[in-house]
Amino acid sequence: MLWYKAWMETRARFLFSLCGMVALPSYYVYHEAQGVEKFARLDWYYHSLHTGHGLIAAMWVAAVIFLMMGGLLREKAVGASSFTLALPVTRTSLMRVRILCGVCQAMALAVVPWMAMFLVSRATGMATSIYQAVFHVVLLAGGGLVFLALALLVSSVVEGEYTAPAVSFGILFVDAIVLDTRSFGAFSPWGFIVGSEYFDRKTQLLLGSIPWVHLTVSILLAALLSGIAIKAVQRQEF
Amino acid sequence: MSDVPAIETNRLSKFYGRVEAVHGLTLSVGRNRLTGFLGRNGAGKSTTIKMLLGMVRPTSGEGTVLGKRIDDPSESVELRRDVAYLSEDKRLYGYMTVEQTIRFTSSFYRDWRKEKADSLLRKFELPPGRKVKLLSKGMRTKLALLLALSRQPSLLILDERSEGLDPIGVEQLLECLVAQSSEGTSVFFSSHQIEEVERIADQVCIVDQGRLLLDLSMDEIRESYRQIDLVFPFEPRQLEFDLPGVVNVRTEGYQMRVFSSGNTDEIIERARTHQATSVEVAPLGLRDVFLGTVRDGSNALV
Numbered sequence: 001m002l003w004y005k006a007w008m009e010t011r012a013r014f015l016f017s018l019c020g021m022v023a024l025p026s027y028y029v030y031h032e033a034q035g036v037e038k039f040a041r042l043d044w045y046y047h048s049l050h051t052g053h054g055l056i057a058a059m060w061v062a063a064v065i066f067l068m069m070g071g072l073l074r075e076k077a078v079g080a081s082s083f084t085l086a087l088p089v090t091r092t093s094l095m096r097v098r099i100l101c102g103v104c105q106a107m108a109l110a111v112v113p114w115m116a117m118f119l120v121s122r123a124t125g126m127a128t129s130i131y132q133a134v135f136h137v138v139l140l141a142g143g144g145l146v147f148l149a150l151a152l153l154v155s156s157v158v159e160g161e162y163t164a165p166a167v168s169f170g171i172l173f174v175d176a177i178v179l180d181t182r183s184f185g186a187f188s189p190w191g192f193i194v195g196s197e198y199f200d201r202k203t204q205l206l207l208g209s210i211p212w213v214h215l216t217v218s219i220l221l222a223a224l225l226s227g228i229a230i231k232a233v234q235r236q237e238f
Numbered sequence: 239m240s241d242v243p244a245i246e247t248n249r250l251s252k253f254y255g256r257v258e259a260v261h262g263l264t265l266s267v268g269r270n271r272l273t274g275f276l277g278r279n280g281a282g283k284s285t286t287i288k289m290l291l292g293m294v295r296p297t298s299g300e301g302t303v304l305g306k307r308i309d310d311p312s313e314s315v316e317l318r319r320d321v322a323y324l325s326e327d328k329r330l331y332g333y334m335t336v337e338q339t340i341r342f343t344s345s346f347y348r349d350w351r352k353e354k355a356d357s358l359l360r361k362f363e364l365p366p367g368r369k370v371k372l373l374s375k376g377m378r379t380k381l382a383l384l385l386a387l388s389r390q391p392s393l394l395i396l397d398e399r400s401e402g403l404d405p406i407g408v409e410q411l412l413e414c415l416v417a418q419s420s421e422g423t424s425v426f427f428s429s430h431q432i433e434e435v436e437r438i439a440d441q442v443c444i445v446d447q448g449r450l451l452l453d454l455s456m457d458e459i460r461e462s463y464r465q466i467d468l469v470f471p472f473e474p475r476q477l478e479f480d481l482p483g484v485v486n487v488r489t490e491g492y493q494m495r496v497f498s499s500g501n502t503d504e505i506i507e508r509a510r511t512h513q514a515t516s517v518e519v520a521p522l523g524l525r526d527v528f529l530g531t532v533r534d535g536s537n538a539l540v
Contacts, residue, residue: 009333080331083330088319089346238294
């Protein structure tokens with residue numbers, strides 16, 4: 001039933017995010033499709049999808065930060081942590097379920113909006129490439145786990161009902177300023193999930209094969225941050 | 239197994255930084271008893287309860303609940319299966335409805351009694367479909383009580399149990415606690431409502447500044463504790479009454495008030511030796527015992 005709790009806690013935020021993320025990029029692609037005849041260029045189709053991906057990525061990062069703003073410290077802030085901690089479960093179990101629920105929701109938020117955008121694109125007669133779609137989704141879902149784990153860690157160490165998402169957005173802002181420069185571009189999680197490194201401006205496509213090594217590093221970094229968050233929660237006393 | 243105390247601590251201490259919240263607490267709470275846990279705000283009651291439930295780690299000392307060690311994470315999970323706990327703030331998940339909260343909580347316990355939960359739901363007049371965040375403070379307390387009382391736990395721990403309840407709610411609660419106790423559940427409750435404790439408790443523990451000052455049965459308190467008012471023809475000296483059983487002494491002019499935990503006859507004899515012109519002995523209620531013990535904790539007897 002910890003799954004039930006994790007779902008109930010995040011359900012509203014998840015469904016709200018999902019609706020927004022399905023609607024906005026799909027509408028954008030649909031809107032672009034209306035004017036595409038004027039240009040009738042293949043790269044225009046892909047440009048629309050890539051821009052739609054940028055929209056999904058921005059909304060996805062915001063959504064996972066909001067999804068991860070729960071947890072024991074937030075419950076402490078609203079006074080419900082004693083009830084949770086009196087249940088016959090360990091803090092580790094609580095964290096595991098929270099992480100797995102968050103990961104499942106984050107995956108759904110990456111896949112479903114892209115599927116919707118892809119289907120709208122196909123329905124409106126625009127060019128589509130399954131490989132490009134999968135490439136984009138893998139970058140987002142795999143590389144984006146760093147943001148999810150970061151939000152998890154912040155919510156596990158920063159107290160206050162809304163302090164954790166505020167701090168997470170602050171870190172995101174710093175990341176956008178510091179790491180999104182040319183010198184550090186290769187280390188930018190944001191640059192990675194929008195595919196900056198692999199994006200070809202001429203064709204508007206992501207070139208090359210899916211960067212499994214970079215993805216693995218991102219996932220390991222996310223796992224490390226999650227592990228630190230679990231340790232932090234295990235050590236807390238309240 | 240039933241010989242094992244419900245709660246047993248040995249020199250249990252907790253420091254928060256340099257602040258000592260609980261100081262060498264040695265406590266034994268028997269099975270099938272209603273034990274009141276009294277103390278001022280900040281006396282260490284909630285910290286003690288949180289240590290018992292594994293939410294806070296003791297700095298030193300040891301303790302068991304139902305024979306399971308409180309500092310062992312796996313035993314702590316096991317003991318929580320047999321313990322029902324009602325926390326001080328009684329906050330639940332605002333995003334769940336009353337019904338969802340009951341369903342969620344029931345899934346963790348083998349001893350959940352659906353009929354009891356349904357009966358309490360009707361008795362407390364809780365709306366099953368309403369979100370917890372929309373409940374009044376009193377209703378929230380009733381829901382928290384329902385979750386704790388709908389089981390057949392070996393031990394029920396309540397931290398400030400009647401907060402937010404109206405007088406009828408308090409009566410219902412006290413009835414439920416007595417009924418739960420009669421069904422074999424040990425009840426350990428902290429409270430500031432001394433009259434309620436006096437009505438239902440079999441045993442009383444008083445703590446102050448993290449130290450246990452008193453641990454006696456209500457019968458012992460009723461039999462032993464006395465307030466002795468004395469009048470002398472001159473200003474009496476307190477030192478003359480430094481006798482066993484004297485908890486504290488107050489003088490005002492020719493009058494003296496002795497608060498004793500026993501040895502009343504010898505105190506009266508001493509008063510007569512010192513030419514007391516008036517001696518009045520009155521039994522003490524729990525409120526007086528609490529105030530007398532906590533005000534002069536250093537002289538109190540355990």
